[in-house]
Amino acid sequence: MEYEIVIGLEIHSELDTKTKIFCGCSTAFGAEENTQTCPVCLGLPGVLPVLNKKVVEYAVKAGIATNCNIARFSKMDRKNYFYPDLPKAYQISQFDLPICENGSVEIDVDGEKKTIGITRIHIEEDAGKLNHDSTGTYADNNRCGVPLIEIVTEPDMRSAKEARAFAEKIKSILEYTEVSDCKMQEGSLRFDVNLSVRKFGDPLGTRTEMKNLNSFRALERAVEYEAKRQIFEIEQGNKIIQQTRKWDDDKTESYSLRSKEEAHDYRYFPDPDLVPVVLTEEYISNIERHLPKLPWVRKAEYMEKWNLSDYDAEILVASKEIATFFEKTVDVCNDAKSAANWLMGDISATMNEKGISIEEAGFSPEDLGELVNLINKNTISTSIGKQVLKEMFDSGKKPSVIVQEKNLAQMSDAGELKGMVLEVMKANPQSVEDLRSGKEKAIGFLVGQIMRQTKGKANPQMVNELIKECMNEI
Amino acid sequence: MKLTKEDVIYVADLARLEIDENEVDKYVEQLGKILEYEDQLNQIDTTDVLPTAHVLPVKNVLREDVPVPSLDREKALMNAPSQDKGCFKVPKVIE
Structure with a gap:
């Protein structure tokens, strides 16, 4: 492409505190x-x-x-503007002395690693929530004063994929450190995108800002849309106007909210009601020592200890809940590869289908561990395992109970199976002939017949061996 | 820096103050005098002085993260000029 897309993100995250930032009111969602x-x-x-x-x-x-x-020294400032979701007519935030500065986070896009600079992280209060209808605007101030951190990046991202990878990385970091629950459907994590385009090698172009993207999908689509729009404008010979735009995810388009000429003049000044925050080396190193294991640390452990691939490990650690579930499952079954396959395959597919999280799946890591054990001990086959899993989602019963109740245990009684094998072979002389003349494929058909008769419960390996054994008897 | 008419109109607008057009000159003069007085501070050499974050020598006034009861909704909304549906009602805001 002729144009380079330049993206910076501002991420607002609600902190997982019990009370608001400046008072003892509850922060519980949904009151x-x-x-x-x-x-x-x-x-x-x-x-x-x-x-x-x-x-x-x-x-x-x-x-x-x-x-x-x-x-070591930071302070709170007032950001002044009028809006009905802001009862004080100023938001308490941090201006020139934020609590964190000059960080970086590594992302991985299609196997390529890249470091994204973090300009600053500051603390501030959330505003209230406005609901509009034809009769007026209604302000609910429960969210007013809920603590936020705002993470501001350098303009280091160059594609929608990179922006999404960075946002996902931040989400997993905030989850692992238990700083935020990151429940996106509750607005605990919101993205603003600053985006400009330029021809390669040119200085930075004029940027626009898109506010309040509430999902990774919306973030990705908004970036793609805005980049296309700006390139189109430039190709038409138009100038990009510095402005704030709002993304409409249903219509998949953005529209202008305000241009720079009417931009806010926030008149920041130090809040005289709040005194500076001074942190000691001891305080900081104490927090550092007690920081929970971060996703990339766990990922490295999975690869080393359990021989998982880079890809598998990355998917598992992307969500703290999944990673923790995975580790507890392995504690029970001691088979990391199988546990990973179940979690990334059937379980994640069913979760997506039902739109639920692993906590809502209805079964525990111990249950999944038991399922893996049942398969590894040949009590059930993998395909029966899939049926059992479905039942676990539906009823929440233990796999061993499901296997017993539905009589799903694998038939491994050689005597019983042998009778069936002989019958099937007699009923399909052509397949037996084919097999005798060296057509190995024919065995598959015969095994399939047995599996059908036993509703998948026959031990396929045993059936295979029995067919070969019976060839001499027929 | 001399205060202008435009400054006064801009600041009034930021503060959502409605001012009479023929009062603007009066404010230019009055506000101008205040600013001139404050401008004396700019004559002091502050090269080696740290910016003041707070006038009191106090730091780290923090509270524990322990919930306390909130106001009853009736009380919270009591002083609102207009309320409905358990909310503060304001003229419709169009984004």
Whole structure:
């Protein structure tokens, strides 16, 4: 392509604290409108905000996990603007002295590694939620004051794939460090995209900003759309106007919200109600020591300890829930390859189909471990295992119970099987002839007949051997 | 830097203040005087002075992450000029 796409991201993540950033109101999602507010988060006169200790801790965790410098001295500032979702008419954020700066995160796109620079991470409060209908706009301030970190990157990404890979990496880092639950359907992780295009070698072009993308798919599609739009404009001889655009994921297009001329003048200044945050070396190194294992550490372990491929390990660690489920399964069955195959294959397919997470699958890692054991001990075949798994999703029963109740255990009684084998061979003399004349394929047909008669329960290996044995008897 | 009419109109707009057009000159003069007075600070050499983050020598005032009861919704909405459906109602905002 003639044009290079230049992308920077701003990622807002709600922190997994029990209370808001400056008051003791609950941050629980889904409460009745305006039942989690108080004079502080409603911005009533005369109140005093006090910073939540956990917010500092979580921001530092996120900073360490993304290789940032942690500020020994940072402060809170007021960002002033009027909007009905912001009762104080200013958002408390950080301006010139953010808590983390100059970090980096490595991404992997189609086997190529690339380092994406992180400009800064700062802490701030979320705004309320607005609902609109024909009669007016309704403000629910439960979300007002929910703690956020905003992660700002350098303009280091060059494609929608890279942007998505980076966003996914950040999600997994925040999950592993338990800084955020990252529930995207609840808005716990939101992306803003800054994008410009240029001919290779040219200086940076004029950028536009797209706000509030709530899924990886929306992020990827918004990048593709906006790059195409800008290239089209330039090809038409038009200039790109610096503006904020809103992505409509249903229509898969973006539209202009405001241009630079009417851009906000936020008049940042230090918040006099809040005092600076000063962190000691001891505080920072203590957090560093207690940081949970990060995804790339676990990935390396999977490859070394269990011989998993780079690809398999990468998929497993992409989600902390899956990685943890996987590890517990291996504890039970001691067969990492099988556990990985089940999780990445049938289980993930069924989860996608049902739109559920592994926690909602209805069975435990111990159950999956038991299923793998049943197969490895030849109690059931792999194809019966798939049936059992389906039943596990549906009923939540233990695999051994399902096998017993549905009488699915593999037939490994040689005497019983031999009778069936002889019968099938007598009924299919042509196949027996073919096999005798060296057509190995014929054996497959005969095995298939037995499997059908036993509804898949015959031990196929044993059937194979029995057919060969019976050739001399027929 | 001299304060201009445009500055006054811009600042009033940022603060969502409606000001009468024939009052603008008065504000230019009054605000101008205040700024001139403050401008004396710029004459001080602050080369080796760190920016002030807070006027008090206090740091790390933090609270534990422990929930406390919130206001009842009726109370939270009590002072709202307009409310409906458990929410603060405002004129329709069009994005």
